[in-house]
Amino acid sequence: MIHRVLPLILPILLLFLAAYLLISTGAFHWQDSAVRTTASPAKRKVIILLVDSLIAESLEQLVRRHEVPALAFLLQKGAYRRDMISSFPTMSVTIDSTLLTGTYADQHRIPGLLWFHPDEQRTVDYGDGLRVVWKPGPFQWLSDSFYRLNQQHLSKQTPTLHEELAARGYTSASINGLLFRGPRTHHFGIKAVTSLKVQGPDLLALGGVAKITKQALPDGPFRSMGMNNDYTAQSLIALVKEKRLPDVTLAYFPDMDGELHKHGPASLEGVRKLDQQLQSILNAFGSWEEALDRHVFILTGDSGVTATHASKEAALIDMEQLLSGLSFYRLGTQKKPENDVAVAVNGRMSYVYALSERVSIQMFIDRLAPEKRIDLIAWKDQEWIHVLRDGKQLSYRTGGKELDEFNQRWELRGDRDVLKLEARKEDGKWFSTAYPDGLRRLHSALHSHPGRFLICTALPGSEFAADGAPNHPGGGNHGSLDASDSFFPFAVATNGPIPEPPRRVVDVKAYILSLLTGT
Ligand SMILES: [Zn+2]
Incomplete structure (x- = not known):
């Protein structure tokens, strides 16, 4: 979504961030406890694979060419919609807020990646996760990106998927999701220096800041501090292998967005790499069929991408x-x-x-x-x-x-x-x-x-x-209201019956709850 890197300042800021991480490695929040017992265990656990800027044309083209076996498997095993309607503006923070709350921006109150805040008298800039070092400086960026977005700006009147799941006795996890507000308190930061108290789901992974596995992960300054597909895939695999998957897991895959901004919507390399990551995830269940026996996989993009003129x-x-x-x-x-x-x-x-x-x-x-x-x-x-x-x-x-x-x-x-x-x-x-x-x-x-x-x-x-x-x-x-920015692919895969997916992302939260409760 955003690549606003200041070339001269970047090395200095990277050094700063590296030091920040090194000093604090031992202090970052890590969650190894088993999630609390599910009050009413779901028959099938739900795994949401949220792929930033996944577009239908590329996905379908590679499936037809037999180049992406894991994606082809998921598309064949359930329902597929190539024209799910996004939120507006078609920017990840607004769309993900809609996905998590089941409301548009007039209710969830995240108007865009950038917007002028009348009370704060400044433009809020959520950045692009932990991927880039940010013009106003890392402190502002960390707090805007994650703290204010989740804890202050996202309306308290609109319960998130994680909050509603907890209220119904279900457990959930968020891996690298930009929006993650939930019922349980977590601490980010360096103990005794600075610590941000945030509310998240039962299990919360967010790059180098919060991890859900002890294993080594690609979360250094040269790997976007962990905001990358490999980190997400490895964290999800760890939950599967350690049998710690909660009822619902949202795993966010950020890599495709940057690639399509750079090379345009016709670029296919990101989809091929995604497929390799999905193969590893499916393999972790023993066999791909077993994965679908007791789980519902939701593969979803978040917006379209429109080619920008070369000149x-x-x-x-x-x-x-x-x-x-x-x-x-x-x-x-x-x-x-x-x-x-x-x-x-x-x-x-x-x-x-x-x-x-x-x-x-x-x-x-x-x-x-x-x-x-x-x-x-x-x-x-x-x-x-x-x-x-x-x-x-x-x-x-x-x-x-x-x-x-x-x-x-x-x-x-x-x-x-x-x-x-x-x-x-x-x-x-x-x-x-x-x-x-x-x-x-x-x-x-x-x-x-x-x-x-x-x-x-x-x-x-x-x-x-x-x-x-x-x-x-x-x-x-992307960003506009136009069809080219608004439609994205959405697939639901499982062994067994599943209800027809909705047509709009604003209706997806209710759909996910219905998968668990059968209503
Ligand atoms: Zn983008």
């Missing part, structure tokens, strides 16, 4: 140029009285904030609308959402008489083609193939946090640039 000029929408002359808030600082505008780039989506009375949303719209590579511009006015595309406008609000395909009620005014809404022949319900669940997802992002702001998205091939945001000309990116 920098064609690819990058320079927000600082489009809004030139205004005083920009800068990432890593506190807002200053003279600041007029903050731009929080989320790949192919951007939040643009009016920070002073000198500027207005209308002023931003006038500046941004002429840019041909901007697809949608959306803002809210009281309960109404307004969306502009190609000079046409749609306005809508919740309630009303119109139903969409997910039975959500709307009042619609203006040009429905703005979100490419079509009425279903059989019942007249609105759907959009171009912007799947677009009304709801856009509404959720505009209600995800307070503030005067608009949202814009980029046409395929383009992405936003501002304030040192990472860009990927010649590679790929």
